[in-house]
Amino acid sequence: MISDNYQYLLGMFGDLAQAEPVAPASHAGIGRLLPPELAGFLFECGTGLWLDGRFQFCDPLRFQPIVDLLLQADMDLRPDRTAMFGYSAFGEIMAWNQDHGLLQVNLPRLWASVSHVVEGGTADQTIIASLAGIGDLNYGDWHEDGVDGAPLLFKRVRKARGALALGEVYGFVPALEAGGEAHVETARRLKALEHFAILAQFGPVTLFDYSSGEQVRLRELGPQGG
Structure with a gap:
């Protein structure tokens, strides 16, 4: 059943485009990793796109290898307690960490931040x-x-390269961390899972704190973290 909170979002953004159901065999794993209302939304609505692909929901279990690559056995933001559930058109991902809250990672730049649950x-x-x-x-x-x-x-990349399909992302070639630049001419429609796996290997990811209104570097994510 879709909660009132997610009904509100559906009222704002409409039904998911190109929606695909989440396999029933995945429900138990997703239910263990994600908060109940979000898990219920995925079970009812599946994965799909909002706002012409500006954001799309993904299958957390299918994208778990990306979480493992990004967090690299971090002892604080543990990958086994983190699940990715969506991403933006250019590869900024949203994931849930059961200990700390909402983890957002700008994959092309390898920057991350955490939004904690307020009291x-x-x-x-x-x-x-x-x-x-x-x-x-x-x-x-x-x-x-x-x-x-x-x-x-x-809008310019969408016109030049075409609309995103489910499971796709706009990526820059070469990658920004490999010396590439962000332009219409360097943007491509790419398979998100494969592209994210490539970007994650340029890591480590740097964790920042934005709570003061400034970008404050905290540390690099990885086995030494915690």
Whole structure:
């Protein structure tokens, strides 16, 4: 059953496009890893796209290898207690960590941050607040490197490369961490799982704190973390 919180999001963004059901065999694993309302939403609605692919939900178990690559046996943000459930058009992922809250990773830049559950709040409320933010006109978009005042990239890349299908992402070739730049000409439609696996191997991921309004570097994620 879809909770009132997720009914609210469906009212904002509509039904998922290109929706595919989550395999029943995955329900137990997903239910163990994700907060109950989010798990219930995935069971009822499946995976799919919102806002022309600015955000899409993915199967957490299928994308678990990406979590393992990104967190690299981190002792604090443990990969076995973390599940990825969605990502933006250019590869900014959302994942849930059972100990700390909402983990967001900008994969092309290998930056991460955590949004903790506020006192008196719930895990699902924390996730809902972030998902509601995809309604921002600039969500999931990207600034073009070295071009001051240029329009953002999403609509231009979508026109040049075509609309995203379920399981796809816009990626820059070569990758930004390999010296590439973000331009319409360097953007490609790529399979998200394979592209994310490549980007994750440029790690480690750097964890930042934004709670003060500034970008404060905390540490690198990995076996030494904790």
